[in-house]
Amino acid sequence: MFGDLNVGTSGLKVNQYGLNVVAHNLANVDTAGYVRQQVVLDTAVVTKIGGNGLSTFQVGLGVDPQVVRQVRDFFLDTAYRSEVGRHGYYDSQAAAVREIEGLFGEISGVAFQDTLSDLWVSMQELSKEPDSRVAQATFIENGVTFLERANKIYTELKNYQKDLNVQIRDQIKRINEIGESINELNQQIAKFEGDGREHANDLRDARNNLLDELGQMVKIDYQEMNSGKVVVNVEGVQFVSEDFYYEMGTMTMADYYDANPDYDLHPEYDDEGKRKSKQLDECADILMAVWPHLGGRDVFDLATSVPSSTANSDIGSLKGIIQARGTKVGKYTDIPIEPKREDFLDEDGEFDAEGFEEAVKQYEKDTDEYNLRVESSIVMRTQAQFDQLIHGIITTINDTLCPNTTYELEEDITLPDGRTYEAGSKIKILDIENAPVGVDKDKTLATEFFSRKTVERYSEVTLADGTTIYVYNEEDAKDNYSMFTLGEVEVNPTLLADKSKLPIMSPDRSGNYDIKAIQSLMEKWQEPFATLSPNTLTFNNFMGYYNQFTGSIATKGDEFNILSENQKAMVDSIEDKRTGVTGVSSDEELTYLIKYQQAYNASARYINVIDEMLEHVIERLG
Numbered sequence: 001m002f003g004d005l006n007v008g009t010s011g012l013k014v015n016q017y018g019l020n021v022v023a024h025n026l027a028n029v030d031t032a033g034y035v036r037q038q039v040v041l042d043t044a045v046v047t048k049i050g051g052n053g054l055s056t057f058q059v060g061l062g063v064d065p066q067v068v069r070q071v072r073d074f075f076l077d078t079a080y081r082s083e084v085g086r087h088g089y090y091d092s093q094a095a096a097v098r099e100i101e102g103l104f105g106e107i108s109g110v111a112f113q114d115t116l117s118d119l120w121v122s123m124q125e126l127s128k129e130p131d132s133r134v135a136q137a138t139f140i141e142n143g144v145t146f147l148e149r150a151n152k153i154y155t156e157l158k159n160y161q162k163d164l165n166v167q168i169r170d171q172i173k174r175i176n177e178i179g180e181s182i183n184e185l186n187q188q189i190a191k192f193e194g195d196g197r198e199h200a201n202d203l204r205d206a207r208n209n210l211l212d213e214l215g216q217m218v219k220i221d222y223q224e225m226n227s228g229k230v231v232v233n234v235e236g237v238q239f240v241s242e243d244f245y246y247e248m249g250t251m252t253m254a255d256y257y258d259a260n261p262d263y264d265l266h267p268e269y270d271d272e273g274k275r276k277s278k279q280l281d282e283c284a285d286i287l288m289a290v291w292p293h294l295g296g297r298d299v300f301d302l303a304t305s306v307p308s309s310t311a312n313s314d315i316g317s318l319k320g321i322i323q324a325r326g327t328k329v330g331k332y333t334d335i336p337i338e339p340k341r342e343d344f345l346d347e348d349g350e351f352d353a354e355g356f357e358e359a360v361k362q363y364e365k366d367t368d369e370y371n372l373r374v375e376s377s378i379v380m381r382t383q384a385q386f387d388q389l390i391h392g393i394i395t396t397i398n399d400t401l402c403p404n405t406t407y408e409l410e411e412d413i414t415l416p417d418g419r420t421y422e423a424g425s426k427i428k429i430l431d432i433e434n435a436p437v438g439v440d441k442d443k444t445l446a447t448e449f450f451s452r453k454t455v456e457r458y459s460e461v462t463l464a465d466g467t468t469i470y471v472y473n474e475e476d477a478k479d480n481y482s483m484f485t486l487g488e489v490e491v492n493p494t495l496l497a498d499k500s501k502l503p504i505m506s507p508d509r510s511g512n513y514d515i516k517a518i519q520s521l522m523e524k525w526q527e528p529f530a531t532l533s534p535n536t537l538t539f540n541n542f543m544g545y546y547n548q549f550t551g552s553i554a555t556k557g558d559e560f561n562i563l564s565e566n567q568k569a570m571v572d573s574i575e576d577k578r579t580g581v582t583g584v585s586s587d588e589e590l591t592y593l594i595k596y597q598q599a600y601n602a603s604a605r606y607i608n609v610i611d612e613m614l615e616h617v618i619e620r621l622g
Contacts, residue, residue: 081215092320097557326377330384
C-alpha cells in the first residue's frame with residue numbers, strides 16, 4: 001500500500017511542478033528572449049517484490065520530474081548568430097555611405113556640384129570680359145567659395161571618422177560588458193546545476209541573449225562544456241574561458257605604429273629616433289581594436305585581406321565600422337597613377353624600358369595596397385578621390401596662371417630652406433616668358449591663385465651670372481604641408497587683399513589681357529585629367545569626374561543596402577523559425593494547464609481510493 005500511496009503523491013507533486021512551469025511560461029509570454037520550458041518526466045524507483053524462473057515481479061513507485069528543459073534548436077541559434085553578425089557588418093557600411101551621401105547632397109541647402117558649376121561659369125565670364133572688374137572679382141570669390149565648401153566637406157569626413165571612433169569605443173565597451181556578464185553567468189549556472197538535477201534556465205536565457213547580442217557585433221564561436229559553462233571565442237581568440245574573460249582594448253594608430261614599425265608604408269624618423277611621418281599626423285587618434293593580453297595584437301586581420309562572404313569574414317558590426325572608417329585620412333597621394341610610356345623617353349627619343357618596367361611593377365604593388373587599405377574603406381576612398389578632384393582643379397588653375405618650365409642647372413644651388421641641387425639636375429622653375437602678370441600697376445608676377453599655407457610656391461635664387469630664377473617647391477607625398485591637399489590650401493591671401501594682382505595680363509607687359517592663358521584654362525577644365533581610381537579606365541574632366549565620383553558612392557550605397565536588406569530578411573526568417581521553437585504560445589500553455597490540472601485531480605482521486613481501501617481493510621481487520 002505504501003507503493004500505491006507513493007504513486008498518487010508523486011502524481012500530485014509532478015503535476016504541481018508542471019503547473020508551476022506552465023505558470024512561469026505564461027508569466028513570460030511577452031518577455032524578450034525567454035525560451036519556453038518543458039517538464040521531462042521519468043519513472044520513479046521500481047521495487048522488486050519477487051519473481052519466478054520466467055520473470056521478475058516489480059512494483060512502480062510513481063513518477064519523478066527528470067528535468068525542466070529549454071526548448072531550443074542549437075543549429076538555429078548558430079545560424080542566427082552568424083547571419084545577424086553579417087547583417088551588422090553590412091548595415092554599418094550602409095550607414096557610413098548614407099552619412100557621406102548627405103555631405104555631398106546637401107550642404108547649407110546647396111549641392112557641391114553647384115559650386116563647381118559656379119566656378120566654371122565665372123571662368124567663362126572672365127574669358128568674355130577679361131577687363132571687367134566684376135568678372136575678375138566673381139572668379140576670385142567663386143574660388144573662395146569652392147575651396148571653403150571643399151574644405152568643409154573634407155573636414156566633415158574627418159569628423160565622421162572621429163565619430164566612428166566613438167562608436168568603436170562604445171561597442172568595445174559593450175563587448176567587454178557582455179564578456180564579464182557571460183563569465184558571471186557561467187559561474188552561477190555551474191553552481192546551480194552542480195547537483196546534476198537543476199537547470200538554471202532563466203540564467204541560460206540571459207546568457208543566450210548576450211550571445212545573440214555579441215554575435216551581432218563580432219564573429220563568435222562557442223561551446224558548452226560539461227560543467228554547463230560556455231567558452232566563447234571572438235575572431236578565433238579566446239574571449240571567455242571557463243573561469244575568466246579577456247577584455248578587448250583599443251590602441252591609437254600612433255601607438256600601434258610604434259609597436260609595429262612595418263605597418264607604416266613611409267615612416268620617417270628624426271635624429272632622436274622618433275617618428276615624424278606627416279602621414280601619422282592625420283591618423284594619430286584613430287582607434288584600433290586590439291587584444292591587450294596578446295601584447296596589442298590587432299583583433300581584425302584587415303591588413304592582409306578584405307572581408308568577404310567567400311572567406312566568411314564579413315561578420316560583425318564592429319568590423320564593419322572599422323572597415324568603413326579606414327586607418328587614416330585619405331589623400332590624393334593614396335591613388336596610384338599609372339606610368340605613361342612618354343614619360344620614359346629621353347631628349348633623343350630613346351625609351352627607358354627598364355625604368356618603365358620598374359615603374360609598372362611599383363604601380364601594380366601600389367594598386368594592390370590601394371585596394372586593400374583605401375578602396376575597401378568607404379570613408380578613406382571618398383576622401384582620397386575627392387582630394388584628387390580638388391588637387392586637380394587647384395593645380396590646373398595654378399599651373400595655367402603661374403606656368404612652370406624645366407630647367408637644367410649649370411651650377412650647384414642652395415635654396416633658402418637649405419635644400420641643394422647639383423649641376424646637371426633638372427628642376428621646375430617659373431616660366432617667366434609665358435607667365436601672365438597682374439592687372440595692378442606693378443604688373444606683379446607669379447601670384448598663384450591657390451597657395452599652400454606654410455610653403456611658398458617658389459624659392460627665389462640668384463645664379464652666378466646674376467640671373468634670378470624662381471625654383472618651384474615640389475610637392476612631397478611624405479610631407480603633408482608641401483602638398484596641395486585639402487586642409488593645407490587656401491586662396492592666396494595676396495590675391496584676396498588686392499584682386500588686381502590676378503595674373504591675366506600678357507607677359508610682355510604690353511597692357512593687353514592674356515586671352516591665350518584664359519582660353520587655355522577653359523580648355524584644360526574640359527580635358528580629361530584623371531581616372532577615379534586605378535580600377536577604372538575612363539579619364540574624366542572635372543565635372544565628369546565629380547559625376548562619376550558621386551555615382552560610385554551611390555552605387556556602393558545601393559550594394560550595401562541590398563546586402564544589408566537581404567541579410568535582414570535572412571535573419572528575420574531564422575528568427576521566425578527560432579521563435580516557433582522557443583516562443584511561448586498562450587493557447588498551447590493553457591492546454592498544458594488543463595492537462596496538469598486534470599492529472600492533478602486524477603492523482604488526488606487515486607489517493608482517495610487508496611485511502612478508502614486502507615480504511616476498509618483496517619475496519620475488517622478490527
